[in-house]
Amino acid sequence: MFTKLLFTAGLIGLVYLGIRTRLRTPPPAPAPAPATVPSRLPRLAAWALIGLMLLISSVILFFEWREGYRIVDLRVINTNTGSSQSYRAHKGDVEDRRFVTVDGRVVTLADVERLEMGAPDAD
Numbered sequence: 001m002f003t004k005l006l007f008t009a010g011l012i013g014l015v016y017l018g019i020r021t022r023l024r025t026p027p028p029a030p031a032p033a034p035a036t037v038p039s040r041l042p043r044l045a046a047w048a049l050i051g052l053m054l055l056i057s058s059v060i061l062f063f064e065w066r067e068g069y070r071i072v073d074l075r076v077i078n079t080n081t082g083s084s085q086s087y088r089a090h091k092g093d094v095e096d097r098r099f100v101t102v103d104g105r106v107v108t109l110a111d112v113e114r115l116e117m118g119a120p121d122a123d
Helices: 002-023 041-068
Strands: 071-078 084-094 098-101 106-108 113-118
Touching: 041 084, 084 113
Parallel strands: none
Antiparallel strands: 071 084, 071 113, 084 098, 098 106
16 A cells, blocks of 8 residues: 555656656757758658568468468268268368368367368369
């Protein structure tokens, strides 16, 4: 509780000092220096860096989106019986124990089933 009071008093003191220094009259300005043209290089470099970051972000987003729509072959294998079934689904539609096939069927795996994902066969 005491530290909260000290923190509040310190914050009030800092605000008071900040206001007091702003209200103080500034010293007389020295004679103006000859006008120089400010360099545009730092501003141009900052805009170039922002543009580069946006470009890289959009490229990464595009590749992630494209990878999510890639069609993969899925094999669901029952570990007790050894039987397997094959499905095709978009890679982005495959979750932990559930996926949605290309034709819209929702498949949820049981605890005894295993999922294998592979690239589609060349047709």
